[in-house]
Amino acid sequence: MLTFEEKLSIINNFPELERKDISMGRVNFHYEKSALDKKIVVQHLHPNGNGFVYTKNVGDYETDNKGMTNIRNYTESELIDVIQQAIHSLSPEANAEEIPDEEHWVNANEQTLLLVYEDGLWNVYAGQNLDGSFHSYKQATQFLDEEGFNKEY
Structure with missing residues (x-):
């Protein structure tokens, strides 16, 4: 299992994510360019190593009722992969529709x-x-x- 610091280091390599410190030492990472109302990609990353990534529209990930996947036991490559997919699922390119004016x-x-x-x-x-x-x-x-x-x- 990756430590909190290792996960932070990996997540900080995504320049499109903005860090937001929250209560109890936890950290969220927002994707401000999200095409959806949802902006949080990484939620409640905790100093004990627990945390969640938004994967509701990503595919074969086990999610809770909020569309979040627990990343507690993820390897470096798994964490990078799930975050890349989460960002893409929220991106304007992935959510572009042919909508008339x-x-x-x-x-x-x-x-x-x-x-x-x-x-x-x-x-x-x-x-x-x-x-x-x-x-x-x-x-x-x-x-x-x-x-x-x-x-x-």
Whole structure:
């Protein structure tokens, strides 16, 4: 089993991760360029050597209900591999979708809303009126779903 210091040394070799010291001597590492709401790649790395890596979208890793895999007994190569895969799973490249800049959404009453990507935000319009602004496509479509709208094809 790698020591806490050895794991820190390995993780520090990933320049895209930002260290965040938390309580009880534990450390988290965030991937700020994550395309998803999830930013923590390494969570609760503890001085006793225990810790977790986010592997929900990575493949054949045993995960808890938060999508985290315990890395307590990982070797150096296993740790490097799982972190590389975790970062890739959160990267914009891995999560790029072909999303049009404009979509029409309609509800059961035939009301139509327009979802438009403008100036880095996803805006929902009811006619000329701005109904809502969202930081991600996912947030905007979740709002539209909750309001009873479906994408018009």
